Amino acid sequence: SQQGEEDPQALSIQEGENATMNCSYKTSINNLQWYRQNSGRGLVHLILIRSNEREKHSGRLRVTLDTSKKSSSLLITASRAADTASYFCATDDSGYSTLTFGKGTMLLVSP
């Protein structure tokens, strides 16, 4: 069953704009991870944020985590056409290797 639920399901923006995706989950977690997937290919790891962290940055990516609300957001600044992909949040709630994924947000960045 899905733990994370991404919102929105689809997002269409212009190059240069910012894109924000949200993820909600249900149980306590050890960490939350964001992945990108291009058109049915493998998942590329973007960023991991641990349960005791509130914000993390990596290049044009900014992730926040609010454990009290069981939610996270991924902000991509200054979007590029190459950012077009599906983005998934995944929760690691056991410390083992089971990641529970949401259904993802499809991001389309138009030139």
Add this chain to the structure above:
Amino acid sequence: KAGVTQTPRYLIKTRGQQVTLSCSPISGHRSVSWYQQTPGQGLQFLFEYFSETQRNKGNFPGRFSGRQFSNSRSEMNVSTLELGDSALYLCATRTSGGGDTQYFGPGTRLTVL
């Protein structure tokens, strides 16, 4: 370091057949997990192997099985294929477990006719 490799990349089978997929982890990674991705169910965890032992298992029928070799390479097998087994099968590896980043392979696209 070379990334996670999966073979074959594409596979077409007919109902009732069986299939074996392979995953070679990043050097030094001992944990291998398998996931199934379909449009309807999304990404679902199949099982995880660590040091040749299944450490975790998802909610899939016994037709889905796997194993891990001493060099950490892993295989998954699906017997008596059904149309609904058509999916992208992804493996993910990490050093040991316990909150580390998982690195995914490119996947094997299985089509069951």
